[in-house]
Amino acid sequence: MIGRDLLGIEDLDRADLERILETAERMQEVGTREVKKVPTLRGRTIVNLFFEPSTRTRTSFEIAGKRLSADVVNFSPTSSSLTKDESILDTARTLDAMAPDAVVVRHKVAGVPKRIADALAAPVINAGDGAHEHPTQALLDLLTVYQEKGRIDGLSVTIVGDVLHSRVARSNIYGFLKLGAEVRIAAPPTLIPPAIETLGVKAFTSLREAIDGADVVMALRIQRERLDGAYVPSIREYSATFGLDRTKLRFAKDDAIVMHPGPVNRGVELSHDLADHRPSVILDQVRNGVALRMAVLYLFAGRPLAPAREG
Amino acid sequence: MPNSHTPTDSPSTRPAAQPRDGLRSGEERVVLDDTAIRRALIRIAHEVLERNEGQNRLYLVAIPNGGVPLARQLAENLRGISGLELPVGILDTTLYRDDLTLRGERPPLRRTEMPSAVDGRIVILVDDVANTGRTIRAAMDALMDFGRPSGVQVVALVDRGHRELPIRIDYVGKNIPTHARELVILRGHEGSLEPPLEVVVVPKGGDA
Numbered sequence: 001m002i003g004r005d006l007l008g009i010e011d012l013d014r015a016d017l018e019r020i021l022e023t024a025e026r027m028q029e030v031g032t033r034e035v036k037k038v039p040t041l042r043g044r045t046i047v048n049l050f051f052e053p054s055t056r057t058r059t060s061f062e063i064a065g066k067r068l069s070a071d072v073v074n075f076s077p078t079s080s081s082l083t084k085d086e087s088i089l090d091t092a093r094t095l096d097a098m099a100p101d102a103v104v105v106r107h108k109v110a111g112v113p114k115r116i117a118d119a120l121a122a123p124v125i126n127a128g129d130g131a132h133e134h135p136t137q138a139l140l141d142l143l144t145v146y147q148e149k150g151r152i153d154g155l156s157v158t159i160v161g162d163v164l165h166s167r168v169a170r171s172n173i174y175g176f177l178k179l180g181a182e183v184r185i186a187a188p189p190t191l192i193p194p195a196i197e198t199l200g201v202k203a204f205t206s207l208r209e210a211i212d213g214a215d216v217v218m219a220l221r222i223q224r225e226r227l228d229g230a231y232v233p234s235i236r237e238y239s240a241t242f243g244l245d246r247t248k249l250r251f252a253k254d255d256a257i258v259m260h261p262g263p264v265n266r267g268v269e270l271s272h273d274l275a276d277h278r279p280s281v282i283l284d285q286v287r288n289g290v291a292l293r294m295a296v297l298y299l300f301a302g303r304p305l306a307p308a309r310e311g
Numbered sequence: 312m313p314n315s316h317t318p319t320d321s322p323s324t325r326p327a328a329q330p331r332d333g334l335r336s337g338e339e340r341v342v343l344d345d346t347a348i349r350r351a352l353i354r355i356a357h358e359v360l361e362r363n364e365g366q367n368r369l370y371l372v373a374i375p376n377g378g379v380p381l382a383r384q385l386a387e388n389l390r391g392i393s394g395l396e397l398p399v400g401i402l403d404t405t406l407y408r409d410d411l412t413l414r415g416e417r418p419p420l421r422r423t424e425m426p427s428a429v430d431g432r433i434v435i436l437v438d439d440v441a442n443t444g445r446t447i448r449a450a451m452d453a454l455m456d457f458g459r460p461s462g463v464q465v466v467a468l469v470d471r472g473h474r475e476l477p478i479r480i481d482y483v484g485k486n487i488p489t490h491a492r493e494l495v496i497l498r499g500h501e502g503s504l505e506p507p508l509e510v511v512v513v514p515k516g517g518d519a
Contacts, residue, residue, distance in 0.1 A: 019419070026403070026420035035456050038406040068406075298406075299417050 005117045005124045006300055008133035009174040017142065017178055023295035024143050024288070030067060031291055041070035044101040044302040048074045049092065049116075050127070051107040056262060057127050057136075060286075061104050064293035070101070070301070092116040102301035105129070110167075123300045131165050137261055138171030140292040142179065144285050145216055148257050153180035158211045158252070159201075160242055161220030161269060162231075164191045168261045169220055173199055186210030186242065190231045207242055214252040218259040219244050219269040227268075235268060245271035249279075257281050338514065342487050342495070345507035348468065351484035352381065355466055356388035358482050360395075363433060368461070370432040372400040374450050375421040377439025377497040380504045381468055385437060398427040402436075402457075407449035423453075430458040439497035439510070441467035444478030469495055469510055487512070 002016050009017070030038055046065040048058050058074060065072035077091055088107070095103060102123045105113040110130030117124035128134040146152055157176050163169045163185050176183050183201040185192065192203050204210035211217050222238065232238045244258060258270065258280040266272050274280050343351070363369060369389075373382035382399050389395050403421040411417070436450050447465055454460060468484035473491060489495060492515050499505045 023417075023420055026422065029423045030406075033456065034458075038456070039452070040406045040411060298420075302412060303415055303417065304413065 007126045009171045024292040027291040027294040041068040044070045046070045047100040047103045050076045060289045096120045133171045134167040138175040140289040143288045155181040155215040157216040158184045158214040159218045160186045162191045162222045184210045211252045340512045343510040355482045368432045374438040378437040382437040400425040404449035407453045429460045433462040434460040435464045437466045440469045440495045442471040444474045444476035447478045
C-alpha cells in the first residue's frame with residue numbers, strides 16, 4: 001500500500017514496486033508525443049529542496065513535474081547557511097507554509113528526508129540521503145532492467161564498486177531482492193559494508209566470481225576522494241581490479257547489460273568504450289528517469305491527505 | 312462470465328424485473344449478449360459509413376479498456392462492408408480526468424497507442440458505456456493534445472443517459488436506463504475482453 005511519502009525502497013512491498021513500474025511504463029508514452037505535457041497536476045506545486053547539489057536528479061524531477069503540468073520550484077539552500085539540524089527543519093517548515101503538494105528532498109545526511117517528512121504536511125519524496133537510500137534511482141534501474149529483460153524475477157544482478165557509501169546500491173539491493181532477483185556485490189574489502197549479507201546478498205572481493213553468469217552488471221560511481229588513501233590504494237589499482245571493460249564482461253552472460261547511475265568516471269568504473277556503447281544502457285536509464293519520476297509524482301503528489309501530523 | 316450463458320439467451324431475462332432502488336447486492340442482469348453486441352456493431356458500422364459518405368480519412372480511437380475490442384470489431388466490420396482500412400488507436404483518459412484531486416488513491420493508467428496522426432482526420436471515439444459524459448470530455452482534451460482532427464464523433468455501445476456535460480453520443484448501441492447506484496460493465500470470457508462479450512448491470516460495490 002503506497003503511503004504518504006516515498007522515503008525508501010525498504011518501505012515498499014512487491015505490489016507497490018510493480019504499481020510504480022507499471023505507471024512509469026504508461027508515462028513513457030507521454031514522452032514520445034510531440035506535445036509532451038498532460039494536465040494531471042495542473043495548479044499543483046512541487047518544491048525541489050536540494051541541500052546537496054545535483055543537476056541531473058533535480059532536472060529529471062523538474063522535467064517530470066512540468067510534463068504533468070505542475071509548477072516546479074527549485075530551492076537549493078547553500079550548505080554553509082544550513083549546517084544545524086534546526087535550520088533544516090526551519091527551512092522545510094517555511095516551505096510547507098507555502099502549501100506545496102510535494103517536496104522532493106536531497107541531503108548529504110541519511111535520515112533528513114524522514115525528519116522533514118515528520119515535520120511537514122506535504123508528501124516528501126527522497127531524492128537521495130547520505131548513504132541511506134535513493135529510491136527513484138533504484139526504481140528507474142528496475143524499470144530499465146525490466147524493459148531490457150522482460151522480467152526481474154530470477155535474474156542475476158551484480159553491483160560493483162563502493163557499496164559502503166552508496167545509497168544507489170542500498171536502494172537497488174532492496175528493490176531487486178523484493179522483485180525476486182539474485183543480487184551479488186563486488187568491491188574491495190574496505191568498501192563492503194559489514195553485515196551486508198544479512199540483507200540477502202552475496203559479497204565478493206573477486207569481480208570475476210561476482211559477475212559470473214550475471215544478467216545485469218551495475219557499476220557504482222566512486223568518489224575521487226576515496227580513491228587514494230584509506231579505501232583504495234590508487235585509481236589505477238581500482239580500475240584494474242574493479243573497472244569494467246569488455247574483457248572482464250566476458251564472464252557475465254552473453255546478453256548481459258551494463259548500468260551506471262552516472263556521472264561515469266570514464267576509464268575508472270567503466271572503460272571509455274563501455275561508457276558509450278551497448279551493452280551499457282546508461283542513456284536509457286536517464287530517459288526512464290523522467291517517466292519514472294512522473295509516475296512517482298502522479299502516485300504521491302497532490303492527493304487529498306489526512307490533516308497534517310504533529311511536527 | 313457465467314458459463315451458463317449462451318448467445319441465444321434473450322437479453323434482460325436475468326432477473327426479470329429491476330427493483331425500484333436498483334439491483335440488490337450479488338444480483339446482475341445481462342442487457343446485451345454477444346450476438347446483440349455484434350449486431351449493434353454492424354449497424355453502427357453502416358451508420359458511420361452513411362454519415363461520413365465519401366470520407367476516407369476516418370480514425371477509430373478506442374477508450375480503454377472496454378472500447379478496445381469494440382473498436383477492433385468496428386474496424387473489421389467497416390473493412391468487410393466497404394473495404395476501408397482504418398487505423399485503430401487507443402487513448403487512455405486517466406491523466407485528463409476531472410476527479411483526480413478528489414480521490415485518495417490514484418487510478419491505474421491504461422495503455423495509449425496512437426499509430427497515426429489525428430490532424431485532418433475525423434476521429435471516431437469508441438467507448439463501451441457512456442453516462443455522465445466526463446470520460447468523453449477527457450478523451451476530447453487528450454485527443455487535442457495529439458493534433459487537430461477535422462471532426463470528432465462518438466460511439467458508445469451502451470448509453471445510460473445520466474449526462475452531466477453537454478456531450479452528444481453520435482452512435483449508440485443501446486440506450487439502457489439504469490439506477491445511479493448500478494454499474495454497467497462490458498466483459499468477456501473469464502475476466503478478459505475476449506469474445507464472447509456481454510454487457511451486464513451490477514449493483515455498485517458488488518463484485519463485477
